Amino acid sequence: MAEAGGDLRGALSDTVLSLERLDTDLFRGRHHWVPATRRLFGGQIVGQALVAAAHAVSREEQVHSLHCYFVRAGDPAVPVLYEVERTRSGKSFSVRSVKAIQHGQPILICQASFQLSQHSPLQHQFTMPAAPPPEELLTQEELIARFLQNPNLAEKYRRRLNKIQAENVPIDIKPVNPPDIFTTEQQEPKQLFWVRARGYIGDVDMKVHCCVAAYISDYAFLGTALLPHRQYNVKFMVSLDHSMWFHAPFRADHWMLYECESPWAGGCRGLVHGRLWRRDGVLAVTCAQEGVIRVEQKLTQSKL
Numbered sequence: 001m002a003e004a005g006g007d008l009r010g011a012l013s014d015t016v017l018s019l020e021r022l023d024t025d026l027f028r029g030r031h032h033w034v035p036a037t038r039r040l041f042g043g044q045i046v047g048q049a050l051v052a053a054a055h056a057v058s059r060e061e062q063v064h065s066l067h068c069y070f071v072r073a074g075d076p077a078v079p080v081l082y083e084v085e086r087t088r089s090g091k092s093f094s095v096r097s098v099k100a101i102q103h104g105q106p107i108l109i110c111q112a113s114f115q116l117s118q119h120s121p122l123q124h125q126f127t128m129p130a131a132p133p134p135e136e137l138l139t140q141e142e143l144i145a146r147f148l149q150n151p152n153l154a155e156k157y158r159r160r161l162n163k164i165q166a167e168n169v170p171i172d173i174k175p176v177n178p179p180d181i182f183t184t185e186q187q188e189p190k191q192l193f194w195v196r197a198r199g200y201i202g203d204v205d206m207k208v209h210c211c212v213a214a215y216i217s218d219y220a221f222l223g224t225a226l227l228p229h230r231q232y233n234v235k236f237m238v239s240l241d242h243s244m245w246f247h248a249p250f251r252a253d254h255w256m257l258y259e260c261e262s263p264w265a266g267g268c269r270g271l272v273h274g275r276l277w278r279r280d281g282v283l284a285v286t287c288a289q290e291g292v293i294r295v296e297q298k299l300t301q302s303k304l
Helices: 042-054 140-148 155-166 206-217 222-229
Strands: 020-023 026-029 062-070 080-089 093-102 105-115 171-175 190-197 232-246 256-266 269-278 283-297
Touching: 026 042, 042 062, 042 080, 042 093, 042 105, 042 206, 042 232, 062 206, 140 155, 140 171, 190 206, 190 222, 206 232, 206 269, 206 283, 222 232, 222 256, 222 269, 222 283
Parallel strands: none
Antiparallel strands: 020 026, 026 080, 062 105, 062 232, 080 093, 093 105, 171 190, 190 256, 232 283, 256 269, 269 283
């Protein structure tokens, strides 16, 4: 039986991303946090799939990209099996294909590519956006606590905030410009968060930090596409795919700035791009995701 709940303030790599090896390239993962949707968190499945793929390469090879399709909703009542195929092992690059399986059917298909370290004179990157340091900002939990202190807060919103507050998410999050959760005004489809894994991971194999970043990268990512459409209630929202490119070494248990933007939405789908920046301005990771978003018109109601 899958395990849900428990204390997730320990290192993600020792809890959520710890897999049980069943055979050479077969692993079993369990669940330690299940969102209010009662479907498995996509970041968990991506992160665990990358853990499984990483077990099938040498320590010297580091992941540089992954591409995943979510093909079925995950069932939080049973563990997930991860089946790895050693698709290609070359001199510089190796590809590993992973199927995440429940009830005999794939729920996620992932391909991860690994590379031996190589130097190149061709180097450039964008400039990190300006943002206050995380020490000057409130955590998501502290922001919610402020809202809940309002005695005139409508019960509808109080229940919603209490539900968010009760979720034992193994990630520290500090929004740079937190949106007003009660407004229906359109906002630019861009967000900035400081994020890090809870707990200490340390200077371990870089693949461990990449697996943790895969978990972190899916949290609140697709919601960026909703910011220009606050006049609607979300009826259904789920990720279709998730891609990542890893550029430079980083520590997932250190603060990184997560820059999220949505360049397009339409046809009941939304596209989001993300960049994870180290505090010293180095671009560490780039992400992209598309998801299904179905909405209905929101009824106008005061929050008081």
